[in-house]
Amino acid sequence: MAKQIQLKGRVFLTFDIEAVTGLHIGGSDTGIEIGGVDKTVIRDPLTNYPYIPGSSLKGKMRSLLEKYHGLEQNQRIGQGYIHSCGAEEKDKEKAAQDYLNCDVCQVFGVPGERDFATPTRLVVRDVRLSNESAKALEQSGRTDLPYTEVKTEVSIDRVTSAANPRQMERVPAGTIFSGAELVYSIYHGDGCNAANDIERLETVLEGMQLVEDDYLGGLGSRGSGKVRFKNIKVFVRTRDKYLDEAQPEAEPLETFATLGALLARRADIIARIKQALKV
Secondary structure, eight states: OOOOOEEEEEEEEEEEEEESSOBOOBOOOTTOOTTSOSBOBOBOTTTOOBEEOHHHHHHHHHHHHHHHTTOOOSOOTTSOOBOTTSOBTTOHHHHHHHHHTOHHHHHHOOOTTSTTOOOOOEEEOOEEEOHHHHHHHHHHOOOSBTTBEEEEEEEEOTTTOOEEEEEEEEBOTTOEEEEEEEEEEEEEBTTBOHHHHHHTHHHHHHHHHHHHHSOSSSOGGGTOOOEEEEEEEEEEEESTTTTTTOOGGGSOSEEEEEHHHHHHTHHHHHHHHHHHTTO
């Protein structure tokens, strides 16, 4: 029998991402010439702007949350399914129960072919370089490549003292990526509970805080990738007025200058979302 699941509404979080230190999210090295940069950043093929893929942000949030809560790291690729809470796929009853008790699994999703899976709650969009930052980088005349810097790192052999230099491309510190959007769906029915889904929004905020305290992209242990979430807006689109509220940007539920300000008010925001959705 097909599952009867109803969408109750959606919460939209929009924000800017500031690169506090140089940011490296790797792109394709195809076509790099001899003597060029060893590690390039990912770019929009139409504008040549560096951007932050939604998959990078979502994957980093999930990975850090799994470590924070002591969960299994997703599943082993090509080695058989393991439920992210540690239950073997062959033990379907245990896997289903573990899934129901796992906030991270329900927010970020598990493979849809699993019988107990319900819809993934969180969608993470790609984040583009802001027009202001692009213009500032163009006018500065100080970038090594369009919109980026080249950071040279040197690996030293501890025995022979031989140096092995390599070059990494990074988006410079202070650059702003604008238009970041997290779309969080709230469902009810057949394994889904709207009230629980709204409460799980705190898991998303946990993930954002963990990213701020860690790093995004590569080379993080060597100084790159520190980011800050700014100008955060919270919108709610209810099911009963979904078509009437086609532009959630029109009226935010609340605006916060920093993630810390949002976290300080998270209980109030969750209560207001429940009220808006009549949950």
